[in-house]
Amino acid sequence: MKISKVGAAAAVAVALALTATACGGGSGEKASGDAGSSGGAKKDKIVIGIKFDQPGVGLKTPDGKFTGFDVDVATYVAKELGYQPDQIEFKQAISAERENLIxxxxxxxxxxxxxxxxxxxxxxxxxxxxxxxxxDLLVRTDDSSITKPEDLNKKKLCSVAGSTSAQNIKEKLAPEADLKQAAGYSECLTGLESKSMDALTTDNSILAGYAAQEKNKGKFKLVGLSMSNENYGIGLKKGDKDLQTKVNAALKKMVSDGAWEAAVKKNFGPADYKNEPAPQITEGS
Structure with missing residues:
Protein backbone atom coordinates (compact mmCIF):
# COMPACT_ATOMS: atom_id res chain seq x y z
CA MET A 1 0.00 0.00 0.00
CA LYS A 2 1.37 3.43 -0.96
CA ILE A 3 1.58 6.23 1.62
CA SER A 4 1.48 9.83 0.46
CA LYS A 5 4.28 12.22 1.38
CA VAL A 6 1.86 14.23 3.55
CA GLY A 7 0.74 11.09 5.40
CA ALA A 8 4.31 9.96 5.94
CA ALA A 9 5.29 13.35 7.36
CA ALA A 10 2.34 13.28 9.71
CA ALA A 11 3.27 9.82 10.92
CA VAL A 12 6.83 10.93 11.62
CA ALA A 13 5.56 13.98 13.54
CA VAL A 14 3.32 11.82 15.70
CA ALA A 15 6.16 9.40 16.43
CA LEU A 16 8.48 12.23 17.41
CA ALA A 17 5.85 13.74 19.69
CA LEU A 18 5.29 10.41 21.42
CA THR A 19 9.02 9.93 21.90
CA ALA A 20 9.42 13.41 23.39
CA THR A 21 6.51 12.83 25.77
CA ALA A 22 7.92 9.51 26.94
CA CYS A 23 11.35 11.03 27.61
CA GLY A 24 10.28 14.34 29.10
CA GLY A 25 7.26 13.32 31.16
CA GLY A 26 5.37 16.47 30.28
CA SER A 27 5.81 19.93 31.73
CA GLY A 28 3.18 19.46 34.44
CA GLU A 29 4.44 16.14 35.80
CA LYS A 30 6.44 16.01 39.03
CA ALA A 31 9.71 14.15 38.87
CA SER A 32 8.65 11.99 41.78
CA GLY A 33 10.87 9.17 40.63
CA ASP A 34 13.90 11.45 40.94
CA ALA A 35 12.85 13.01 44.22
CA GLY A 36 15.51 12.09 46.71
CA SER A 37 17.27 9.68 44.37
CA SER A 38 20.99 9.33 44.79
CA GLY A 39 21.74 10.09 41.17
CA GLY A 40 18.81 11.81 39.48
CA ALA A 41 19.48 15.06 37.65
CA LYS A 42 16.19 16.68 38.62
CA LYS A 43 15.45 17.00 42.33
CA ASP A 44 12.02 18.44 43.03
CA LYS A 45 11.75 17.17 46.61
CA ILE A 46 12.83 14.51 49.06
CA VAL A 47 10.38 12.77 51.40
CA ILE A 48 11.76 12.04 54.86
CA GLY A 49 9.99 10.18 57.65
CA ILE A 50 10.18 11.70 61.14
CA LYS A 51 8.26 11.51 64.38
CA PHE A 52 5.52 14.11 64.79
CA ASP A 53 5.01 13.73 68.56
CA GLN A 54 8.46 13.71 70.16
CA PRO A 55 9.42 17.14 71.52
CA GLY A 56 13.15 17.74 71.29
CA VAL A 57 13.49 14.93 68.75
CA GLY A 58 10.78 15.24 66.11
CA LEU A 59 7.69 17.36 66.64
CA LYS A 60 5.05 18.90 64.39
CA THR A 61 3.88 22.09 66.09
CA PRO A 62 0.29 23.39 65.93
CA ASP A 63 1.33 25.94 63.29
CA GLY A 64 2.62 23.17 61.02
CA LYS A 65 6.34 23.64 61.62
CA PHE A 66 8.80 20.86 62.46
CA THR A 67 11.31 21.01 65.29
CA GLY A 68 13.74 18.69 67.06
CA PHE A 69 17.16 17.11 66.80
CA ASP A 70 16.10 14.57 64.16
CA VAL A 71 14.58 17.38 62.09
CA ASP A 72 17.88 19.27 62.22
CA VAL A 73 19.82 16.13 61.24
CA ALA A 74 17.40 15.38 58.38
CA THR A 75 17.60 18.96 57.11
CA TYR A 76 21.41 18.94 57.18
CA VAL A 77 21.64 15.58 55.38
CA ALA A 78 19.10 16.67 52.77
CA LYS A 79 21.15 19.82 52.10
CA GLU A 80 24.23 17.68 51.49
CA LEU A 81 22.18 15.59 49.06
CA GLY A 82 21.22 18.73 47.14
CA TYR A 83 17.87 19.71 48.67
CA GLN A 84 16.97 23.02 50.26
CA PRO A 85 14.59 23.10 53.26
CA ASP A 86 11.62 24.02 51.04
CA GLN A 87 12.27 20.87 48.99
CA ILE A 88 11.84 18.58 52.00
CA GLU A 89 8.51 16.90 52.63
CA PHE A 90 8.30 15.50 56.16
CA LYS A 91 6.05 12.47 56.55
CA GLN A 92 4.93 10.99 59.86
CA ALA A 93 6.77 7.75 60.63
CA ILE A 94 5.24 6.00 63.63
CA SER A 95 7.42 3.27 65.10
CA ALA A 96 5.49 0.28 63.76
CA GLU A 97 5.42 1.63 60.18
CA ARG A 98 9.01 2.74 59.59
CA GLU A 99 10.14 -0.35 57.68
CA ASN A 100 6.99 -0.33 55.55
CA LEU A 101 7.42 3.33 54.63
CA ILE A 102 10.93 2.63 53.37
CA ASP A 136 15.09 5.01 80.72
CA LEU A 137 11.80 5.48 82.56
CA LEU A 138 9.65 8.56 83.00
CA VAL A 139 7.49 8.65 86.15
CA ARG A 140 5.47 11.24 88.02
CA THR A 141 7.59 13.57 90.14
CA ASP A 142 5.87 12.46 93.35
CA ASP A 143 6.35 8.74 92.65
CA SER A 144 9.28 7.20 94.51
CA SER A 145 8.17 3.59 94.13
CA ILE A 146 10.05 3.01 90.87
CA THR A 147 13.82 3.28 91.08
CA LYS A 148 14.96 0.20 89.14
CA PRO A 149 13.58 -1.95 86.28
CA GLU A 150 12.35 -4.73 88.59
CA ASP A 151 10.01 -2.26 90.28
CA LEU A 152 7.89 -2.35 87.12
CA ASN A 153 6.59 -5.84 87.91
CA LYS A 154 2.84 -5.56 88.60
CA LYS A 155 3.00 -1.91 87.50
CA LYS A 156 1.27 -0.39 84.49
CA LEU A 157 3.91 0.43 81.91
CA CYS A 158 3.34 2.31 78.66
CA SER A 159 5.40 2.34 75.47
CA VAL A 160 4.63 2.56 71.75
CA ALA A 161 3.91 -0.31 69.40
CA GLY A 162 6.94 -1.31 67.36
CA SER A 163 9.54 0.13 69.74
CA THR A 164 12.42 -1.92 71.12
CA SER A 165 11.91 -0.53 74.63
CA ALA A 166 8.73 -2.46 75.40
CA GLN A 167 10.21 -5.79 74.33
CA ASN A 168 13.35 -5.15 76.36
CA ILE A 169 11.33 -4.64 79.55
CA LYS A 170 9.03 -7.64 79.08
CA GLU A 171 11.65 -10.10 77.90
CA LYS A 172 14.61 -9.21 80.09
CA LEU A 173 13.86 -6.84 82.96
CA ALA A 174 10.30 -6.99 84.32
CA PRO A 175 8.32 -9.88 82.76
CA GLU A 176 5.34 -9.24 85.04
CA ALA A 177 4.92 -5.62 84.03
CA ASP A 178 1.42 -4.78 82.78
CA LEU A 179 2.44 -3.44 79.38
CA LYS A 180 0.27 -1.19 77.24
CA GLN A 181 1.51 -0.42 73.74
CA ALA A 182 0.05 2.84 72.49
CA ALA A 183 0.06 4.41 69.05
CA GLY A 184 2.17 7.36 70.20
CA TYR A 185 4.07 8.67 73.19
CA SER A 186 1.58 11.47 73.76
CA GLU A 187 -1.04 8.85 74.62
CA CYS A 188 1.36 7.31 77.15
CA LEU A 189 2.05 10.71 78.70
CA THR A 190 -1.66 11.40 79.13
CA GLY A 191 -2.03 8.06 80.90
CA LEU A 192 0.92 8.81 83.14
CA GLU A 193 -0.49 12.18 84.15
CA SER A 194 -3.95 10.75 84.86
CA LYS A 195 -2.39 7.89 86.89
CA SER A 196 -3.85 5.20 84.65
CA MET A 197 -0.20 4.42 83.85
CA ASP A 198 2.72 4.19 86.28
CA ALA A 199 5.65 4.70 83.93
CA LEU A 200 6.59 5.45 80.36
CA THR A 201 9.64 3.80 78.85
CA THR A 202 11.65 4.76 75.82
CA ASP A 203 14.96 6.48 75.07
CA ASN A 204 16.15 9.07 77.57
CA SER A 205 16.47 11.66 74.80
CA ILE A 206 12.76 11.38 74.03
CA LEU A 207 11.77 11.38 77.70
CA ALA A 208 13.92 14.44 78.34
CA GLY A 209 12.15 16.24 75.51
CA TYR A 210 8.75 15.60 77.08
CA ALA A 211 9.88 16.52 80.59
CA ALA A 212 11.34 19.80 79.29
CA GLN A 213 8.10 20.97 77.66
CA GLU A 214 6.71 24.06 79.34
CA LYS A 215 3.36 22.40 80.05
CA ASN A 216 5.09 19.40 81.71
CA LYS A 217 7.70 21.12 83.86
CA GLY A 218 7.56 19.82 87.42
CA LYS A 219 5.17 16.98 86.58
CA PHE A 220 7.55 14.22 85.53
CA LYS A 221 11.09 13.01 86.16
CA LEU A 222 13.53 10.59 84.58
CA VAL A 223 14.48 7.70 86.85
CA GLY A 224 18.04 7.85 85.51
CA LEU A 225 18.56 4.31 84.24
CA SER A 226 20.57 3.04 81.27
CA MET A 227 18.73 -0.15 80.41
CA SER A 228 20.03 -0.39 76.85
CA ASN A 229 22.14 1.37 74.26
CA GLU A 230 20.10 2.82 71.41
CA ASN A 231 22.16 3.80 68.37
CA TYR A 232 19.99 6.00 66.15
CA GLY A 233 20.47 5.41 62.45
CA ILE A 234 18.95 6.82 59.27
CA GLY A 235 16.84 4.18 57.58
CA LEU A 236 16.95 3.78 53.80
CA LYS A 237 16.03 1.27 51.13
CA LYS A 238 17.90 -2.00 51.42
CA GLY A 239 20.71 -2.26 48.90
CA ASP A 240 21.03 1.46 48.12
CA LYS A 241 24.75 1.61 48.90
CA ASP A 242 25.26 4.85 46.99
CA LEU A 243 22.72 6.71 49.11
CA GLN A 244 24.07 5.08 52.28
CA THR A 245 27.59 6.32 51.47
CA LYS A 246 26.36 9.86 50.79
CA VAL A 247 24.31 10.02 53.99
CA ASN A 248 27.25 8.72 56.04
CA ALA A 249 29.46 11.42 54.52
CA ALA A 250 26.88 14.07 55.43
CA LEU A 251 26.71 12.85 59.03
CA LYS A 252 30.50 12.93 59.37
CA LYS A 253 30.54 16.48 58.02
CA MET A 254 27.79 17.54 60.44
CA VAL A 255 29.93 16.39 63.35
CA SER A 256 33.18 17.87 62.05
CA ASP A 257 31.79 21.35 61.34
CA GLY A 258 30.10 21.69 64.73
CA ALA A 259 26.50 21.56 63.49
CA TRP A 260 25.83 18.28 65.33
CA GLU A 261 26.87 19.65 68.73
CA ALA A 262 24.90 22.85 68.13
CA ALA A 263 21.76 20.83 67.34
CA VAL A 264 22.17 18.75 70.50
CA LYS A 265 22.47 21.83 72.71
CA LYS A 266 19.55 23.58 71.02
CA ASN A 267 17.14 20.68 71.36
CA PHE A 268 18.17 18.93 74.59
CA GLY A 269 19.92 21.68 76.54
CA PRO A 270 16.75 23.04 78.20
CA ALA A 271 16.20 19.61 79.87
CA ASP A 272 19.76 19.53 81.25
CA TYR A 273 20.23 16.33 79.27
CA LYS A 274 23.71 14.82 79.36
CA ASN A 275 24.26 13.41 75.90
CA GLU A 276 26.90 10.95 74.77
CA PRO A 277 29.53 12.12 72.25
CA ALA A 278 28.74 11.60 68.59
CA PRO A 279 29.15 7.89 67.83
CA GLN A 280 31.46 6.49 65.16
CA ILE A 281 29.86 5.69 61.81
CA THR A 282 29.72 1.89 61.48
CA GLU A 283 26.92 1.13 59.01
CA GLY A 284 28.06 0.39 55.48
CA SER A 285 31.68 -0.02 56.49
Whole structure:
Protein backbone atom coordinates (compact mmCIF):
# COMPACT_ATOMS: atom_id res chain seq x y z
CA MET A 1 0.00 0.00 0.00
CA LYS A 2 1.37 3.43 -0.96
CA ILE A 3 1.58 6.23 1.62
CA SER A 4 1.48 9.83 0.46
CA LYS A 5 4.28 12.22 1.38
CA VAL A 6 1.86 14.23 3.55
CA GLY A 7 0.74 11.09 5.40
CA ALA A 8 4.31 9.96 5.94
CA ALA A 9 5.29 13.35 7.36
CA ALA A 10 2.34 13.28 9.71
CA ALA A 11 3.27 9.82 10.92
CA VAL A 12 6.83 10.93 11.62
CA ALA A 13 5.56 13.98 13.54
CA VAL A 14 3.32 11.82 15.70
CA ALA A 15 6.16 9.40 16.43
CA LEU A 16 8.48 12.23 17.41
CA ALA A 17 5.85 13.74 19.69
CA LEU A 18 5.29 10.41 21.42
CA THR A 19 9.02 9.93 21.90
CA ALA A 20 9.42 13.41 23.39
CA THR A 21 6.51 12.83 25.77
CA ALA A 22 7.92 9.51 26.94
CA CYS A 23 11.35 11.03 27.61
CA GLY A 24 10.28 14.34 29.10
CA GLY A 25 7.26 13.32 31.16
CA GLY A 26 5.37 16.47 30.28
CA SER A 27 5.81 19.93 31.73
CA GLY A 28 3.18 19.46 34.44
CA GLU A 29 4.44 16.14 35.80
CA LYS A 30 6.44 16.01 39.03
CA ALA A 31 9.71 14.15 38.87
CA SER A 32 8.65 11.99 41.78
CA GLY A 33 10.87 9.17 40.63
CA ASP A 34 13.90 11.45 40.94
CA ALA A 35 12.85 13.01 44.22
CA GLY A 36 15.51 12.09 46.71
CA SER A 37 17.27 9.68 44.37
CA SER A 38 20.99 9.33 44.79
CA GLY A 39 21.74 10.09 41.17
CA GLY A 40 18.81 11.81 39.48
CA ALA A 41 19.48 15.06 37.65
CA LYS A 42 16.19 16.68 38.62
CA LYS A 43 15.45 17.00 42.33
CA ASP A 44 12.02 18.44 43.03
CA LYS A 45 11.75 17.17 46.61
CA ILE A 46 12.83 14.51 49.06
CA VAL A 47 10.38 12.77 51.40
CA ILE A 48 11.76 12.04 54.86
CA GLY A 49 9.99 10.18 57.65
CA ILE A 50 10.18 11.70 61.14
CA LYS A 51 8.26 11.51 64.38
CA PHE A 52 5.52 14.11 64.79
CA ASP A 53 5.01 13.73 68.56
CA GLN A 54 8.46 13.71 70.16
CA PRO A 55 9.42 17.14 71.52
CA GLY A 56 13.15 17.74 71.29
CA VAL A 57 13.49 14.93 68.75
CA GLY A 58 10.78 15.24 66.11
CA LEU A 59 7.69 17.36 66.64
CA LYS A 60 5.05 18.90 64.39
CA THR A 61 3.88 22.09 66.09
CA PRO A 62 0.29 23.39 65.93
CA ASP A 63 1.33 25.94 63.29
CA GLY A 64 2.62 23.17 61.02
CA LYS A 65 6.34 23.64 61.62
CA PHE A 66 8.80 20.86 62.46
CA THR A 67 11.31 21.01 65.29
CA GLY A 68 13.74 18.69 67.06
CA PHE A 69 17.16 17.11 66.80
CA ASP A 70 16.10 14.57 64.16
CA VAL A 71 14.58 17.38 62.09
CA ASP A 72 17.88 19.27 62.22
CA VAL A 73 19.82 16.13 61.24
CA ALA A 74 17.40 15.38 58.38
CA THR A 75 17.60 18.96 57.11
CA TYR A 76 21.41 18.94 57.18
CA VAL A 77 21.64 15.58 55.38
CA ALA A 78 19.10 16.67 52.77
CA LYS A 79 21.15 19.82 52.10
CA GLU A 80 24.23 17.68 51.49
CA LEU A 81 22.18 15.59 49.06
CA GLY A 82 21.22 18.73 47.14
CA TYR A 83 17.87 19.71 48.67
CA GLN A 84 16.97 23.02 50.26
CA PRO A 85 14.59 23.10 53.26
CA ASP A 86 11.62 24.02 51.04
CA GLN A 87 12.27 20.87 48.99
CA ILE A 88 11.84 18.58 52.00
CA GLU A 89 8.51 16.90 52.63
CA PHE A 90 8.30 15.50 56.16
CA LYS A 91 6.05 12.47 56.55
CA GLN A 92 4.93 10.99 59.86
CA ALA A 93 6.77 7.75 60.63
CA ILE A 94 5.24 6.00 63.63
CA SER A 95 7.42 3.27 65.10
CA ALA A 96 5.49 0.28 63.76
CA GLU A 97 5.42 1.63 60.18
CA ARG A 98 9.01 2.74 59.59
CA GLU A 99 10.14 -0.35 57.68
CA ASN A 100 6.99 -0.33 55.55
CA LEU A 101 7.42 3.33 54.63
CA ILE A 102 10.93 2.63 53.37
CA UNK A 103 10.17 -0.68 51.64
CA UNK A 104 7.11 0.73 49.88
CA UNK A 105 8.99 3.79 48.65
CA UNK A 106 6.77 6.23 50.57
CA UNK A 107 9.89 7.91 51.98
CA UNK A 108 13.52 8.09 50.90
CA UNK A 109 14.91 8.31 54.42
CA UNK A 110 13.63 7.75 57.95
CA UNK A 111 15.16 9.94 60.67
CA UNK A 112 12.90 9.08 63.59
CA UNK A 113 14.74 7.99 66.78
CA UNK A 114 15.27 4.79 64.77
CA UNK A 115 17.45 2.36 66.73
CA UNK A 116 19.66 0.13 64.61
CA UNK A 117 19.15 -3.59 65.26
CA UNK A 118 19.54 -6.86 63.38
CA UNK A 119 15.80 -7.50 62.99
CA UNK A 120 15.23 -4.18 61.27
CA UNK A 121 18.32 -4.65 59.10
CA UNK A 122 16.64 -7.67 57.51
CA UNK A 123 14.26 -5.25 55.78
CA UNK A 124 16.12 -1.93 55.53
CA UNK A 125 19.63 -0.53 55.54
CA UNK A 126 20.92 2.18 57.85
CA UNK A 127 23.39 5.03 57.67
CA UNK A 128 25.09 6.16 60.87
CA UNK A 129 24.67 5.87 63.77
CA UNK A 130 24.36 9.59 64.46
CA UNK A 131 23.25 9.52 68.12
CA UNK A 132 23.54 7.24 71.17
CA UNK A 133 20.66 7.21 73.65
CA UNK A 134 19.83 4.92 76.57
CA UNK A 135 16.51 3.42 77.57
CA ASP A 136 15.09 5.01 80.72
CA LEU A 137 11.80 5.48 82.56
CA LEU A 138 9.65 8.56 83.00
CA VAL A 139 7.49 8.65 86.15
CA ARG A 140 5.47 11.24 88.02
CA THR A 141 7.59 13.57 90.14
CA ASP A 142 5.87 12.46 93.35
CA ASP A 143 6.35 8.74 92.65
CA SER A 144 9.28 7.20 94.51
CA SER A 145 8.17 3.59 94.13
CA ILE A 146 10.05 3.01 90.87
CA THR A 147 13.82 3.28 91.08
CA LYS A 148 14.96 0.20 89.14
CA PRO A 149 13.58 -1.95 86.28
CA GLU A 150 12.35 -4.73 88.59
CA ASP A 151 10.01 -2.26 90.28
CA LEU A 152 7.89 -2.35 87.12
CA ASN A 153 6.59 -5.84 87.91
CA LYS A 154 2.84 -5.56 88.60
CA LYS A 155 3.00 -1.91 87.50
CA LYS A 156 1.27 -0.39 84.49
CA LEU A 157 3.91 0.43 81.91
CA CYS A 158 3.34 2.31 78.66
CA SER A 159 5.40 2.34 75.47
CA VAL A 160 4.63 2.56 71.75
CA ALA A 161 3.91 -0.31 69.40
CA GLY A 162 6.94 -1.31 67.36
CA SER A 163 9.54 0.13 69.74
CA THR A 164 12.42 -1.92 71.12
CA SER A 165 11.91 -0.53 74.63
CA ALA A 166 8.73 -2.46 75.40
CA GLN A 167 10.21 -5.79 74.33
CA ASN A 168 13.35 -5.15 76.36
CA ILE A 169 11.33 -4.64 79.55
CA LYS A 170 9.03 -7.64 79.08
CA GLU A 171 11.65 -10.10 77.90
CA LYS A 172 14.61 -9.21 80.09
CA LEU A 173 13.86 -6.84 82.96
CA ALA A 174 10.30 -6.99 84.32
CA PRO A 175 8.32 -9.88 82.76
CA GLU A 176 5.34 -9.24 85.04
CA ALA A 177 4.92 -5.62 84.03
CA ASP A 178 1.42 -4.78 82.78
CA LEU A 179 2.44 -3.44 79.38
CA LYS A 180 0.27 -1.19 77.24
CA GLN A 181 1.51 -0.42 73.74
CA ALA A 182 0.05 2.84 72.49
CA ALA A 183 0.06 4.41 69.05
CA GLY A 184 2.17 7.36 70.20
CA TYR A 185 4.07 8.67 73.19
CA SER A 186 1.58 11.47 73.76
CA GLU A 187 -1.04 8.85 74.62
CA CYS A 188 1.36 7.31 77.15
CA LEU A 189 2.05 10.71 78.70
CA THR A 190 -1.66 11.40 79.13
CA GLY A 191 -2.03 8.06 80.90
CA LEU A 192 0.92 8.81 83.14
CA GLU A 193 -0.49 12.18 84.15
CA SER A 194 -3.95 10.75 84.86
CA LYS A 195 -2.39 7.89 86.89
CA SER A 196 -3.85 5.20 84.65
CA MET A 197 -0.20 4.42 83.85
CA ASP A 198 2.72 4.19 86.28
CA ALA A 199 5.65 4.70 83.93
CA LEU A 200 6.59 5.45 80.36
CA THR A 201 9.64 3.80 78.85
CA THR A 202 11.65 4.76 75.82
CA ASP A 203 14.96 6.48 75.07
CA ASN A 204 16.15 9.07 77.57
CA SER A 205 16.47 11.66 74.80
CA ILE A 206 12.76 11.38 74.03
CA LEU A 207 11.77 11.38 77.70
CA ALA A 208 13.92 14.44 78.34
CA GLY A 209 12.15 16.24 75.51
CA TYR A 210 8.75 15.60 77.08
CA ALA A 211 9.88 16.52 80.59
CA ALA A 212 11.34 19.80 79.29
CA GLN A 213 8.10 20.97 77.66
CA GLU A 214 6.71 24.06 79.34
CA LYS A 215 3.36 22.40 80.05
CA ASN A 216 5.09 19.40 81.71
CA LYS A 217 7.70 21.12 83.86
CA GLY A 218 7.56 19.82 87.42
CA LYS A 219 5.17 16.98 86.58
CA PHE A 220 7.55 14.22 85.53
CA LYS A 221 11.09 13.01 86.16
CA LEU A 222 13.53 10.59 84.58
CA VAL A 223 14.48 7.70 86.85
CA GLY A 224 18.04 7.85 85.51
CA LEU A 225 18.56 4.31 84.24
CA SER A 226 20.57 3.04 81.27
CA MET A 227 18.73 -0.15 80.41
CA SER A 228 20.03 -0.39 76.85
CA ASN A 229 22.14 1.37 74.26
CA GLU A 230 20.10 2.82 71.41
CA ASN A 231 22.16 3.80 68.37
CA TYR A 232 19.99 6.00 66.15
CA GLY A 233 20.47 5.41 62.45
CA ILE A 234 18.95 6.82 59.27
CA GLY A 235 16.84 4.18 57.58
CA LEU A 236 16.95 3.78 53.80
CA LYS A 237 16.03 1.27 51.13
CA LYS A 238 17.90 -2.00 51.42
CA GLY A 239 20.71 -2.26 48.90
CA ASP A 240 21.03 1.46 48.12
CA LYS A 241 24.75 1.61 48.90
CA ASP A 242 25.26 4.85 46.99
CA LEU A 243 22.72 6.71 49.11
CA GLN A 244 24.07 5.08 52.28
CA THR A 245 27.59 6.32 51.47
CA LYS A 246 26.36 9.86 50.79
CA VAL A 247 24.31 10.02 53.99
CA ASN A 248 27.25 8.72 56.04
CA ALA A 249 29.46 11.42 54.52
CA ALA A 250 26.88 14.07 55.43
CA LEU A 251 26.71 12.85 59.03
CA LYS A 252 30.50 12.93 59.37
CA LYS A 253 30.54 16.48 58.02
CA MET A 254 27.79 17.54 60.44
CA VAL A 255 29.93 16.39 63.35
CA SER A 256 33.18 17.87 62.05
CA ASP A 257 31.79 21.35 61.34
CA GLY A 258 30.10 21.69 64.73
CA ALA A 259 26.50 21.56 63.49
CA TRP A 260 25.83 18.28 65.33
CA GLU A 261 26.87 19.65 68.73
CA ALA A 262 24.90 22.85 68.13
CA ALA A 263 21.76 20.83 67.34
CA VAL A 264 22.17 18.75 70.50
CA LYS A 265 22.47 21.83 72.71
CA LYS A 266 19.55 23.58 71.02
CA ASN A 267 17.14 20.68 71.36
CA PHE A 268 18.17 18.93 74.59
CA GLY A 269 19.92 21.68 76.54
CA PRO A 270 16.75 23.04 78.20
CA ALA A 271 16.20 19.61 79.87
CA ASP A 272 19.76 19.53 81.25
CA TYR A 273 20.23 16.33 79.27
CA LYS A 274 23.71 14.82 79.36
CA ASN A 275 24.26 13.41 75.90
CA GLU A 276 26.90 10.95 74.77
CA PRO A 277 29.53 12.12 72.25
CA ALA A 278 28.74 11.60 68.59
CA PRO A 279 29.15 7.89 67.83
CA GLN A 280 31.46 6.49 65.16
CA ILE A 281 29.86 5.69 61.81
CA THR A 282 29.72 1.89 61.48
CA GLU A 283 26.92 1.13 59.01
CA GLY A 284 28.06 0.39 55.48
CA SER A 285 31.68 -0.02 56.49
Missing amino acids: SNGDVKLVVASYSINDKRKQRVDFAGPYFLAHQ
